[in-house]
Amino acid sequence: MIIPTEIIQQKRNGGSLSSVQLREFIRQYVAGNIPDYQMSALLMAIFFRGLDADELVTLVRTMRDSGKVLHLSDITGFKIDKHSTGGVGDKISLILAPLLACLGIIVPMISGRGLGHTGGTLDKLESIPGLQTRISLTKFKRILREVGFVIAGQTDEIVPADRRIYALRDATATVESLPLVVSSILSKKLAEDLDGLILDVKTGTGAFFPKQEDAIQLASRLIAVGEDFGIRVRALLTRMDQPVGVKVGNWLEVCETVACLQGKGPTDTMFEVYALALLALRAAGFTDDSSELLSQLKQAISSGAAMERFLLYVRLIGGDIQVIENTARCPLPPAIPIIAVKSGFVTELNAYQIGIASALAGAGRQRAEDSIDPVAGIHLHAKIGVVVQEGEVLAEIYTHKRNTNEICKLVSKAFSISAEKLPLDKIIIGEVTRNSELKPFNELV
Amino acid sequence: MIIPTEIIQQKRNGGSLSSVQLREFIRQYVAGNIPDYQMSALLMAIFFRGLDADELVTLVRTMRDSGKVLHLSDITGFKIDKHSTGGVGDKISLILAPLLACLGIIVPMISGRGLGHTGGTLDKLESIPGLQTRISLTKFKRILREVGFVIAGQTDEIVPADRRIYALRDATATVESLPLVVSSILSKKLAEDLDGLILDVKTGTGAFFPKQEDAIQLASRLIAVGEDFGIRVRALLTRMDQPVGVKVGNWLEVCETVACLQGKGPTDTMFEVYALALLALRAAGFTDDSSELLSQLKQAISSGAAMERFLLYVRLIGGDIQVIENTARCPLPPAIPIIAVKSGFVTELNAYQIGIASALAGAGRQRAEDSIDPVAGIHLHAKIGVVVQEGEVLAEIYTHKRNTNEICKLVSKAFSISAEKLPLDKIIIGEVTRNSELKPFNELV
Numbered sequence: 001m002i003i004p005t006e007i008i009q010q011k012r013n014g015g016s017l018s019s020v021q022l023r024e025f026i027r028q029y030v031a032g033n034i035p036d037y038q039m040s041a042l043l044m045a046i047f048f049r050g051l052d053a054d055e056l057v058t059l060v061r062t063m064r065d066s067g068k069v070l071h072l073s074d075i076t077g078f079k080i081d082k083h084s085t086g087g088v089g090d091k092i093s094l095i096l097a098p099l100l101a102c103l104g105i106i107v108p109m110i111s112g113r114g115l116g117h118t119g120g121t122l123d124k125l126e127s128i129p130g131l132q133t134r135i136s137l138t139k140f141k142r143i144l145r146e147v148g149f150v151i152a153g154q155t156d157e158i159v160p161a162d163r164r165i166y167a168l169r170d171a172t173a174t175v176e177s178l179p180l181v182v183s184s185i186l187s188k189k190l191a192e193d194l195d196g197l198i199l200d201v202k203t204g205t206g207a208f209f210p211k212q213e214d215a216i217q218l219a220s221r222l223i224a225v226g227e228d229f230g231i232r233v234r235a236l237l238t239r240m241d242q243p244v245g246v247k248v249g250n251w252l253e254v255c256e257t258v259a260c261l262q263g264k265g266p267t268d269t270m271f272e273v274y275a276l277a278l279l280a281l282r283a284a285g286f287t288d289d290s291s292e293l294l295s296q297l298k299q300a301i302s303s304g305a306a307m308e309r310f311l312l313y314v315r316l317i318g319g320d321i322q323v324i325e326n327t328a329r330c331p332l333p334p335a336i337p338i339i340a341v342k343s344g345f346v347t348e349l350n351a352y353q354i355g356i357a358s359a360l361a362g363a364g365r366q367r368a369e370d371s372i373d374p375v376a377g378i379h380l381h382a383k384i385g386v387v388v389q390e391g392e393v394l395a396e397i398y399t400h401k402r403n404t405n406e407i408c409k410l411v412s413k414a415f416s417i418s419a420e421k422l423p424l425d426k427i428i429i430g431e432v433t434r435n436s437e438l439k440p441f442n443e444l445v
Numbered sequence: 446m447i448i449p450t451e452i453i454q455q456k457r458n459g460g461s462l463s464s465v466q467l468r469e470f471i472r473q474y475v476a477g478n479i480p481d482y483q484m485s486a487l488l489m490a491i492f493f494r495g496l497d498a499d500e501l502v503t504l505v506r507t508m509r510d511s512g513k514v515l516h517l518s519d520i521t522g523f524k525i526d527k528h529s530t531g532g533v534g535d536k537i538s539l540i541l542a543p544l545l546a547c548l549g550i551i552v553p554m555i556s557g558r559g560l561g562h563t564g565g566t567l568d569k570l571e572s573i574p575g576l577q578t579r580i581s582l583t584k585f586k587r588i589l590r591e592v593g594f595v596i597a598g599q600t601d602e603i604v605p606a607d608r609r610i611y612a613l614r615d616a617t618a619t620v621e622s623l624p625l626v627v628s629s630i631l632s633k634k635l636a637e638d639l640d641g642l643i644l645d646v647k648t649g650t651g652a653f654f655p656k657q658e659d660a661i662q663l664a665s666r667l668i669a670v671g672e673d674f675g676i677r678v679r680a681l682l683t684r685m686d687q688p689v690g691v692k693v694g695n696w697l698e699v700c701e702t703v704a705c706l707q708g709k710g711p712t713d714t715m716f717e718v719y720a721l722a723l724l725a726l727r728a729a730g731f732t733d734d735s736s737e738l739l740s741q742l743k744q745a746i747s748s749g750a751a752m753e754r755f756l757l758y759v760r761l762i763g764g765d766i767q768v769i770e771n772t773a774r775c776p777l778p779p780a781i782p783i784i785a786v787k788s789g790f791v792t793e794l795n796a797y798q799i800g801i802a803s804a805l806a807g808a809g810r811q812r813a814e815d816s817i818d819p820v821a822g823i824h825l826h827a828k829i830g831v832v833v834q835e836g837e838v839l840a841e842i843y844t845h846k847r848n849t850n851e852i853c854k855l856v857s858k859a860f861s862i863s864a865e866k867l868p869l870d871k872i873i874i875g876e877v878t879r880n881s882e883l884k885p886f887n888e889l890v
Contacts, residue, residue: 009618012492037481041617044489047457172486173454 002028004038012045019058026062030161036168043165043174051179056225059179063187066161070108070137072193075145077106078284081192082276083185084200085218086118086208088355089243091253092200093121093151095260095273098309100280101148102300108144108192109151110158114364114372117206117355119250122153123363124257127250127374129330131319147313159187167368178214182221189226196232196283198276199223201432202240206351212237212429219432227434234279237429237438238272242349242384245269249363249377249398255327261307268383268427271444274298275428278443290443332375335396336404338411340388348416349384357410361399373400378411385424388417447473449483456490464503471507475606481613488610488619496624501666502673504624508632511606513582515553517638520590522551523729526634527721529645530663531563531653533800534688536698537645538566538596540705540718543754545725546593547745553589553637554596555603559809559817562651562800564695567598568808569702572695572819574775576764592758604632612813623659627666634671641677641728643721644668646877647685651796657682657874664877672879679724682874682883683717687794687829690714694808694822694843700772706752713828713872716889719743720873723888735888777820780841781849783856785833793861794829802855806844818845823856830869833862 002024011017017025025042028034051059072079080100084090097107111133114120122133133153135143143150154163162184169175189197199222202208203215219235226233245266247256259265260273277297278290286293300306315321323329358364362373379396382388395411397404430438447469456462462470470487473479496504517524525545529535542552556578559565567578578598580588588595599608607629614620634642644667647653648660664680671678690711692701704710705718722742723735731738745751756766768774803809807818824841827833840856842849875883 005616005618012489012618035481035616037485037613038617040482040486041489041619044457044486044493045618048489048493168482171450171480172483173450173457173490174486 004034008038008042008045011042011049014049016052017055019054022055022058023062026059026161030066030164040168040172043169043172043180046180047174047177053224056179056182057228059183060186060190060225063159063161063183064190067159068137068157069191070193072108075106077104078195079106079108079193080196080198080280080284081107081109081189081194082198082200082280083189085202087202087240087244088118088206088351089245089248089253090119091124091245091257092273092276094124094257096276097149097151098261098306098313099273099277099297099300101309102305103281103296105280105284106144107149109149110154110188110192111151112154117352117359117364119253119364121151123372124250124253125151127254128314128319129323131314131317133317135317143313143316146316147309149309149313154188158191162187178218178221181218182225185222186225190229194231196280197226198280198283199233199235200276201235201237203237203429204239204241204351206243206355207240216432216436216438220434220436223434232283234283235432236275236279236441237432239425239427239429240351243351243354243380244272246380246383247377248354248358250372251330251375252377252379252398258324258327261301261310263301272427275441275444294444330375332398333400335398336408337393338395338397338408340390340392340394340417342417343388343390344417344419345421346382346384346386346388346415347418347422350414353410353414354378357407357414360407361397362401376400449479453483453487453490456487456494459494461497462500464499467500467503468507471504471606475511475609484610485613485617488614488617488625491625492619492622498669501624501627501670504628505631505635505670508604508606508628509635512604513602514636515582515638517553520551522549523640524551524553524638525641525643525725525729526552526554526637526639527643527645527725528630528634530647532647532685532689533563533651533796534690534693534698535564536569536690536702537718537721539569539702541721542594542596543706543751543758544718544722544742544745546754547750548726548741550725550729551589552594554594555599555633555637556596557599562797562804562809564698564809566596568817569695569698570596572699573759573764574768576759576762578762580762588758588761591761592754594754594758599633603636607632623663623666626663627670630667631670635674639676641725642671643725643728644678644680645721646680646682648682648874649684649686649796651688651800652685661877661881661883665879665881668879677728679728680877681720681724681886682877684870684872684874685796688796688799688825689717691825691828692822693799693803695817696775696820697822697824697843703769703772706746706755708746717872720886720889739889775820777843778845780843781853782838783840783842783853785835785837785839785862787862788833788835789862789864790866791827791829791831791833791860792863792867794825795859798855798859799823802852802859805852806842807846821845
């Protein structure tokens with residue numbers, strides 16, 4: 001028998017919890033024997049005191065084992081998932097998953113929804129008419145076996161502890177805690193029976209952890225704990241100062257995904273896709289040199305193989321593939337243009353403000369129960385480093401909202417235009433190691 | 446409209462809350478619109494970040510105003526209460542209140558119950574057959590007017606916010622927070638419509654804040670906030686290394702109270718009673734010199750006036766005064782003696798261990814809903830500084846419990862006996878000022 005107040009007090013005083021204490025606290029909470037108010041006190045104590053390596057492994061394992069765990073051993077192949085810490089315009093997963101599947105990697109991907117200024121992969125997929133990401137485990141495995149990848153929502157059966165704890169953290173201002181973020185990410189990923197995990201850890205204005213040192217800490221702890229569970233983890237540190245690609249919003253990002261899969265995607269987006277793909281292939285044991293792997297990846301795009309996989313997946317999960325094959329069939333609301341008030345170089349394009357503007361336009365939600373408008377969003381016509389002329393269209397807003405003043409103001413303010421050109425930061429900062437080192441990533445240069 | 450998570454986050458990040466934020470959070474909590482789990486997260490954030498002076502005043506005021514507030518303006522006289530931070534064998538209130546009433550001070554005292562190793566004034570009083578401390582406000586005022594003092598329990602009408610928050614703190618390991626302790630004490634005291642408040646702030650092994658610097662901090666914050674509300678606050682720092690007096694346990698302490706009121710009390714207990722009484726008289730504006738006041742206090746004891754007031758109070762509140770007039774009429778369980786295993790000076794008599802032993806014997810409770818045995822307790826036959834011989838009785842345990850091994854072991858271990866005599870610490874360390882200074886208190890030397 002554990003005494004909850006003793007455990008809270010021990011953590012509050014900076015002590016370490018034994019694996020029995022922490023495990024039983026979580027289990028009793030999930031079983032309904034420990035009330036929310038004791039869990040929230042423990043979460044706040046963890047916010048201030050942290051968790052050591054052993055505590056974190058115990059927390060991750062207990063959360064993972066709170067529900068069903070996938071068993072994919074009957075599907076042959078190296079199983080890998082990619083996780084992004086969340087950003088604006090981040091449709092990388094939708095492109096990366098079919099691409100990796102073309103090279104024989106098995107990608108079982110359980111994704112989440114957007115909250116606040118960041119979008120969610122499931123919301124993007126569900127902007128495709130008919131598509132339903134809430135599927136059974138049986139269907140999940142059937143699609144995975146047939147297509148080589150699957151993207152679906154978390155069912156009630158998988159990691160129920162995380163769902164309950166995450167909702168409580170959201171209501172008690174304990175979201176931004178490194179060990180709690182790590183446990184939430186890894187408990188879900190480890191329930192997928194993976195061999196490897198690729199992390200896209202974002203930093204900058206639009207990232208969950210804007211400061212680079214915090215993002216590096218997060219990456220290195222994810223690697224350390226993941227590897228303690230016996231999977232191969234690689235982490236790329238990428239810049240989220242401006243949105244990824246040129247489209248932000250659910251259906252708009254599906255359109256951009258289709259463009260990427262057709263070989264017509266923006267350079268920054270494809271650069272990031274290829275970088276993460278290379279990390280995944282190396283983790284899976286591919287030993288060819290980078291240029292050889294890169295040409296295989298490009299071949300999967302140019303041959304239409306990746307697009308074909310994507311269409312097969314959409315069809316099997318209930319989506320209308322006709323609108324995918326011809327995205328113009330999906331009507332958008334009238335565009336509201338945002339005009340450059342002066343000429344010069346775009347020196348800033350604040351991802352956070354664009355994310356908030358897109359959410360306000362209808363693409364995001366403030367609360368988990370809010371509904372979203374699939375076609376709302378923002379199309380960016382200029383990005384950092386580009387020259388614009390006064391009167392030129394910087395962006396177009398798609399929304400069904402009546403009052404668009406604040407949205408327009410936010411998008412307009414997100415752009416900084418200057419006479420002087422600033423040096424352009426690379427989207428990929430480097431690869432983070434288990435020991436918080438930052439290795440240059442030059443594979444694509 | 447306030448957003449609870451924003452308020453929690455602001456405090457978590459070390460910011461100050463506006464009076465509107467803090468007040469509305471508490472009000473909405475008491476009204477049931479903010480759930481326990483958000484309050485417990487805020488309490489834990491306050492544990493780590495503290496509260497500044499303005500926040501603390503807002504918290505105290507909001508808690509005080511969460512229920513009914515006494516209006517005693519129709520009772521003439523300076524109204525004073527005394528609060529002890531809690532100790533072992535602390536029956537001072539029961540002696541001090543009738544004594545001060547004899548000198549014309551009005552003492553409206555709302556007391557609490559014991560928890561853990563410390564006793565509670567209400568539990569002590571209710572060991573008197575028939576006595577019921579749960580009375581209406583009307584009866585409270587009637588007794589106060591007639592006797593000059595009254596000691597009663599907190600009703601549901603007074604400071605409901607404190608009752609709810611205290612229960613939550615107890616369950617979430619947020620009891621030991623200086624601002625939360627201050628708000629809990631002062632909100633209740635300020636609801637009594639006082640002119641002055643005397644604090645007996647304990648330090649040492651048996652105290653709630655064992656470290657002297659923590660106790661001083663508590664005292665000075667209580668003075669500062671209390672004075673901001675316009676009442677005169679005086680604080681004495683006293684030692685709680687060994688129990689007060691020689692009896693610990695509810696009925697046993699009533700017996701010792703009666704002995705004190707009959708002029709036959711232990712020196713340490715009366716010393717503390719007189720010191721606190723002098724502080725109270727000075728706060729009330731008595732300008733006579735100390736020796737004159739002291740002789741008036743001693744006269745109130747020797748004349749039987751204080752005892753008479755006590756008996757009148759007991760009668761009015763429903764207690765059987767025959768057992769008070771002849772305490773031997775109340776049968777005790779057979780005494781279990783604890784024997785000195787060697788000869789020497791008593792150099793330590795651990796108040797905490799005696800408190801726990803007394804609680805285990807049946808005098809205390811582990812949880813608020815536990816019932817207690819009124820006659821259980823410990824009679825100490827030796828205190829620090831006394832010479833004892835091997836084989837002499839150090840203490841007697843009164844209990845109806847079957848298994849007394851652990852209780853005996855605790856009481857035995859609470860005594861340290863040494864060949865060398867240590868210098869004796871004075872029970873009164875000094876008077877604490879608003880600025881955390883410690884002034885010598887030499888009035889009785």
